[in-house]
Amino acid sequence: MKKAKEMSLLKDLEKVLKTMGKKYPGNFVLGNAKSDGLPVVYCSEGFFEITGFRRSQVIGKRCSCSFLYGALTKEESKQKVEDALIYQQETTVNICLYTKYGNPFWCQVEIIPITNENQEVVLFLVSFYQNMPKDQNIESEITEHDPDILSSPTNESNFQKRKQRGRQVLFNLSKQFKSSRKKMSQLDKLQEAVSGQQTVPEYKVEVQKKGRGIILHYGFVKVLWDWLIMLCTFYIAIMVPFNAAFIVGEFVRTTIYADVAVEIIFGIDIILNFRTTYVSNTGQVIYDGKLIALNYIKQWFLMDLLAAIPFDLLYAFQVETGTLIPLLKVARLLRLIRLFQKMDRYSQYGSVVIILLLSMFTLTAHWLACVWYSIGKFELQKHPTSWRIGWLNELADTLNRPIMNRTHLPDMWSCYLTALYFTCSSLTTVGFGNVSANTNAEKIFSVCAMLIGAMMYALVFGNVTAIVQRAYARRATFHMKTNDLKEFYHTYNIPKPLKHRIQDYFQSMWTMNNGINLNELFYEFPDEMKGEISMHLHKEILSLPLFKCATHGCMKAISLQIRRTFCAPGEYLIHRGDAISYLYFILSGSLEILKDDKVVALLGKGDLFGIDLQFEDPVASSSCSVKSLTYCELQCINLMGFISVLSLYPSVAEKIANAVQQELTFNLKDCEIDLETENNFDNTRPSIIDGDDRNNCNSSAIVPRYLLPGSG
Template identity: 50%
Template sequence: MACKCVFYVGQLCTQFWCLLDIVPIKNEKGEVVLFLVSHKDITDKKKEQNPEQGPETGEEKSLHEETGLEVHQVTRPPGFNANRRRSRAVLYHLSGHLQKQDKSKLKINNNMFGEKPPIPEYKVAAIQKSRFILLHYGTFKAGWDWLILLATFYVAVTVPYNVCFTVGGGRDEGNTNAPRSPPSVSDILVEILFILDIVLNFRTTFVSTSGQVVYDARSICVHYVTTWLFVDLIAALPFDLLYAFNVSVYFGVNLLKTVRLLRLLRLLQKLERYSQYSAVVLTLLMSMFGLLAHWMACVWYFIGRREIGSPGSWDIGWLHELAKRLGTPYFLGGMGFLAGGPSMRSSYVTSLYFALSSLTSVGFGNVSANTDSEKIFSICTMLIGALMHAVVFGNVTAIIQRMYSRRSLYHTRTKDLKDFIRVHRLPKALEQRMLECFQTMWSVNNGIDVSELLKDFPDELRADIAMHLNKELLQLPLFESASRGCLRSLSLIIKTSFCAPGEFLIRQGDALQAIYFVCSGSMEVLKDNTVLAILGKGDLIGSDSLTKEQVIKTNANVKALTYCDLQYISLKGLREVLRLYPEYAQKFISEIQHDLTYNLREGHGADVSASSRFSRRAVAPVPAPPSSWSTGLDGSLRSEE
C-alpha cells in the first residue's frame, strides 16, 4: 500500500510518500512471531503526479494545529538516501510493484492484487514424507531384504536344476511337450514374495546422487521405474500360478524361468552395503562360487543328455561312460524313448564333481570331455574358473586379512615394545610394568586411538561424541550450572588414563597437571606412609587454585590399589575454557572446593579434611593384610612397610 509518513527530528517534522509492505512471519505452529516491514520512497513519483500541490495542504494544517509542530514539505527527510541498496531476500517481491508508464504516471502493478507472493515462515524445514513410506535403512526393510535374498538363492538353485534334470534330462526326453508336475508350495510362495517386493519398492526411500534421502512418493516411483523395475518384473512373472487356471506348462515355458536369475544383479548392488561385515561378505562370495559350480553341473548334465540322444556320439559321451562303469547302461524303451542310465543322484554328484574340479584346477580325467560339445564347455569352464580365482578368492584373501588385521596390529605393537625393551636394556620390573599396562590398555580400547579416529569429523559432531563419552564426568554437581557451550568445550579437552595396581598416579611434590576423576577401581592417598583417603568410583581429586597460572605442588602420593580407569581435565585447558565463559568461572571456583574428594594442593589443610572425609567414606578393599597396619599417635593409619 502507498501511504504518507511523517519523519520527526526534534520539534520539526517532515512528510514523504512511501510504498509500505507488511508481511507476517509464522512459525511451525502457525503463530505470528514477527512482522517483516519494508518500504520504498516514492516521493518523487508522487510529486510528478501532483505538481500543483501547494507547500501546505489541509492535512498538514490540521497536523500543525493538533500537534503544534511546524510542518515542512520536502521531497525526503534530511540524510535520507533514496538509492540505498535493499536486501534481495527481504524485498524481492517488491520488484515489479511499480511501473513507470509513458505518461509519467505512477501505477500499482496488478501483481499486487493477483497471486500473492509466498509468505516466509520462521521454522525449520520439515521433511515432506508421504504416508506408508518405508525407510531403506529401517529394521523391517533390512529383514525383508534378507528374506528376498534367501528366496533369490532358492530360485538360483531350483530353476537350473528343474530345467536341466527334471525337464530337459528326464525320462521323457523325446517328448518335449510332456507337462511338468504341479509346482510346490515353496515355488508359489517365492513368486508371491517377488510380487510383494515390487510393491514395497514403490514405497521405499532411496539416496539420491546428491546424498539426500528422497521421501517423495512420485520421485521414488520414477527412480524405481527407471532402474530395477524391469528386472524385478521379469523375475516375478507368475509361471507357477498358471496351474491355478489349469494351464499346462511345458519345457519352453520352464526354460523362460531362468530369467529370474537376473535378480542376482540386485545382490551385487547390495554387497557394497555389507562390505564392512567381513564374515557376511565372505559367506556371500563362497555361496556365489558354489552357486556357479551348481549351474555348471546342471549345464554339464544337460549336454551329456543331449549327446546320448545324438546318433553319432551317443556311445562316447561322459554320461554313457558313467552308465557303463555303474552297470546301468541306457537302452531304448517303449515308444522309442531312452531308458536306464545312472540315477539322478549319481548324475548330479558326478556333474558337480566335474564342475568343481574344472573351476578349481584342470580336472583329474576320471570324468572327461569326449565329444566336441563337451570339450567346448570344458574350455569355457576352465576360463571361468581362472576368472573366479582372481575375483572371488582374491576378495576372500583380502577379507580374511581384514578380519585378522586387529590381531596382526596387536602382535606388531607387542614385538615393537619388546624390541624397545631389549635395545634400551630396561630392568625386569619396568619391563613387566610396561607389558602389563600395554595389554590392559589394549583390552580396554582394542588399539583404537579415539583422537585419531575423530580428527576428520566436524567440530560440532566431535563435541557431541565427546559429551556422550564423558557424560559421567560432566554430570557431576560441579558442572550443573555450566551452559551447554561450556560443557561442549570441556568435553573436547577431557582425556582418559589408566593405572595398574601398584602404579603411582601422582607423587608428592610433583607439579599438578590436571583434575582427575575415578571412573572405576580403587586408589589410596598416601603421605609419609600414612593413608589419608581411599578413593573409589565417582571421586574427584585435584586443586581448587585455578585462577592463577602458577605451579601447583602436590602434598601427597596417589597410588592405585586395583586396575583403575580415569578421566582427567588438564589445568591449562581448563583455564582456557573458564576464560571463554567468565560467568561460569566464578561458580566453578567456589563450588570445586566442596566437590573435591581430596585437595592435592600443597599448603592446603588436607590432613584434617581428608581424615573427616575418610571417616565418612566406605573403605575400598586394600590388598595388604590388616596385620600390616598400625595406628599412629594422631589416630591415622600408618603402614609398616
C-alpha cells in the first residue's frame, strides 16, 4: 500500500509542476529544508523579472525571501510564511513585498514542501505570483536604474529567454518521474476534487529505470539471438526463391516444419524488439518501453511484420495455393535490408565482413540461377514439342534424359546445379560456353548477368579492400578499446554496477562522437582553420556576455582551450577538495552542489560555475562537490590555457576576468554566506551588493558567498 502511494506521488509530480508553471511562470526559488537557515539553492531568472535581484544575490539567503520585506509588509503575513517553513506545510499567502529598487508590489506566495523517496521534506518550492497593475512593470524600474540590462542584445524582450532558462531545473526534475499517467479511479478523482490539494512532489537523483522485461541491446543473450535471426534471414533468402522456381508437388512438405519454425522465430523477434533498448541520437541508452515501441514502429516494424506472415501454415493444413503463395513469400527478402543495416555492427570483425560480403555474392548467384531455370522452363512451355533449342534441352541431351511431353525434365538438383554453375561463371568471368544462351530471352538474361557480375565483382571485392584499409581502422579501435575494457574488468575485479556504468558511458560517448579524436583530426589543419572549427563546435559557451569584449582572434584562441564532457546520472564531476582546473558551462541536464552531503545549489542549462580568474594563482581547490542529477553535457574551459590566452590580450584580459566574476552562477572556491537568522523580521529591506556597487567593496564581495552547513 505504501509503495503504491509512493508511485502515485511520483506520477503526480509532473501535474504539480505544470500547474505551478501556469500560475507562476518561472518565478520561484528552491530552499534546502535539510540545512540550517533554509537557504535558497536555486533561483529562477523569472524571479529577477519581478524583484530585480540577480540569482547570485539570492542564493544562500533564507528561502522565506525576507529581504523583500518592507514597511508595508504585515507581521501576520510574515508569520504565516515562517510557520509554513517551520511546520513544513503547504501554504498560500498574499503579502506586500518590495523590489530591489524599493517599490512595493502585492504578491501571492505559495510554499510547497518537496519530499524524497523516504517521504522526508528536502526542498521548499516557493513560487511568486505578482498581483501588479499592467501599467506598473519592473522592466521600467530596471531600465531606469540599469539601462544596459534590457538593451543588451543577449536579452530577449520581456525576459522570455530568462524565463525558459529558469524553468530548466524543474523540467529536468519532472523528467525523472515522468511516466504515462494511468486513469485515476473514481474515488481518487472525487477525493482530489473535494480536497483541492496537490500531491506533495518528490526530489531525488534520477535513477536509470529498467522496465520489467527490458532487454539490453548489447547483452550476451541478445547478441546470440541476433545471430540466430541472421541465420534465419539467410535461410529465407535461399529457400524462398528456390521454392518459387523449383519446388512442385509434394516436395514442399519436407521443408514445411523448418519454414514454420522460421516464421515463429520472426514472430518472437518482433515481440523482443518491442522490449529491446536502443541508443538515441544523443548517445543515451533508452530503457523506456513506450519510447522503444515508438522507435521500433517508426523504423522496422512493418518490414518485420511482412516477413513474419505465416504463409506456410496453409501448406501445413494442406490448402491448395498454386504459385501465388511462393510469389508472396518473396516479400520476405525485404528483411535483408535490415541485415545490411546490422552489418555495420559487425564491421569491427574483418573475417565476418568478408564472409558476409561473399555470402551476398553467393546469394546473388543463387537468385540468378533460380531466374535462369524459370526462363528455361517458360521457354519449354511456350513452344511446341518439336522445339529443342533451350538450355534445358541441351542439358537433357547431355544427361541422356530426353524431355517427354514437357513434364519429364531432368532431375531438380541437376537443373539447379547447372543453373548455378552458369550464373557463377557469368558473374566472375565471361562464361566458358559449355552452358550457353540460345534463345532471345536467355541471351538477354545472360547480358544482364554479365553486367551484374562486373558490378558485383567490383563492389564486393573492392569493398573488402576498402574496409580493411579505411573503415575497419575505426572499428578496430572500438574493438580494441572494448577488449581493453573487458581485460580491465577481469584483471582488477571491477564490481558489476561499476562495470555497467563504465560500459554505458563508453558506448554513449562513442555513439556521440563516432570515435573521432578531435586532437588527431585537428593536427593536420592550419591554426586559422582549427580556430574556426573550434569556435563552431563550442559556440554555446562563446556566446556568453563575458566574451562580448573579446576580439575575433582572442575568441579563436580561447575556443582551442574548450572541450566537451558528458556525465551520467549520479556521477560526481568534482569532489570536495579537488583542484579546479576548468570553468564549466552546462549545455543540458541538471547538477547539484553538495557540501557535507547537503544541497547547496542546483544548476541547470545555461549556468556557468567554477572559480573566478586569478592570474597569479589560477588553480584552487573546490570547497564543494558537484554531482549530476540527469544526463548532462558540459563545455569546459581549461583555466591554465584560458589565463595564458588572456595574457596575450592584455587589453581585454581584465574585462573578461571581471565579467567571469559577475557571470558565475556558483563559485566553487568559496561557498560560505552569512544567513539571516530564522526569526529575523526586519521592516526595512536589507542591502544586497549589486554588480554596480562592487567597486566599493572588497574582493570577497564580488562573488556571492554560499551556505556552509551548520551556519545560521
